[in-house]
Amino acid sequence: KQEVTQIPAALSVPEGENLVLNCSFTDSAIYNLQWFRQDPGKGLTSLLLIQSSQREQTSGRLNASLDKSSGRSTLYIAASQPGDSATYLCAVYSGNTPLVFGKGTRLSVIA
Amino acid sequence: EPEVTQTPSHQVTQMGQEVILRCVPISNHLYFYWYRQILGQKVEFLVSFYNNEISEKSEIFDDQFSVERPDGSNFTLKIRSTKLEDSAMYFCASSLAANTEAFFGQGTRLTVV
Numbered sequence: 423k424q425e426v427t428q429i430p431a432a433l434s435v436p437e438g439e440n441l442v443l444n445c446s447f448t449d450s451a452i453y454n455l456q457w458f459r460q461d462p463g464k465g466l467t468s469l470l471l472i473q474s475s476q477r478e479q480t481s482g483r484l485n486a487s488l489d490k491s492s493g494r495s496t497l498y499i500a501a502s503q504p505g506d507s508a509t510y511l512c513a514v515y516s517g518n519t520p521l522v523f524g525k526g527t528r529l530s531v532i533a
Numbered sequence: 534e535p536e537v538t539q540t541p542s543h544q545v546t547q548m549g550q551e552v553i554l555r556c557v558p559i560s561n562h563l564y565f566y567w568y569r570q571i572l573g574q575k576v577e578f579l580v581s582f583y584n585n586e587i588s589e590k591s592e593i594f595d596d597q598f599s600v601e602r603p604d605g606s607n608f609t610l611k612i613r614s615t616k617l618e619d620s621a622m623y624f625c626a627s628s629l630a631a632n633t634e635a636f637f638g639q640g641t642r643l644t645v646v
Contacts, residue, residue, distance in 0.1 A: 456634065456635065515631075525575050
């Protein structure tokens with residue numbers, strides 16, 4: 423059964439810092455991995471989707487990497503801003519069950 | 534930009550009552566999903582729907598739950614007799630194919646009292 427873990431559970435950084443969020447999954451036989459942003463009490467906003475054949479994806483200040491064989495993905499946020507404060511969720515699709523989510527990393531960017 | 538729309542945003546219901554949560558997926562998408570998130574916990578898969586039938590469901594999705602696509606645009610989740618433990622945020626999602634990007638709605642917060 424696929425399990426997704428995100429470390430750290432919470433992170434607080436000063437504005438302008440570059441940061442890395444980590445996601446690991448137990449079964450490396452995945453089709454893709456998706457990163458989401460969730461604001462308090464709100465829905466999930468898709469940030470990046472990486473297919474299993476890809477190593478990384480970039481969107482603006484965000485860069486996500488995938489190492490399928492080791493069961494890991496990272497989300498790199500460059501030049502963080504207070505507006506980046508949110509919970510970031512990682513989810514994997516393995517083909518047998520739709521998205522399996524991690525518990526998320528709660529990010530606070532302090533001005 | 535196309536988006537998934539859910540109504541209502543918040544619903545309060547008494548234990549034992551039936552509730553229907555509504556969703557309008559992105560118009561050209563073919564796969565539809567319901568997930569839920571109990572406060573402080575992970576987002577959990579409930580059910581997926583493709584070609585007018587359930588394609589997968591989790592252990593959570595028992596006989597109290599049902600889904601329907603009553604017309605070409607709406608996708609609904611019905612809970613027949615709500616329990617206190619059904620209180621959660623319910624998310625609808627859709628995707629073009631099973632392995633493509635999933636887009637989520639803003640959620641319906643269900644509170645069972």
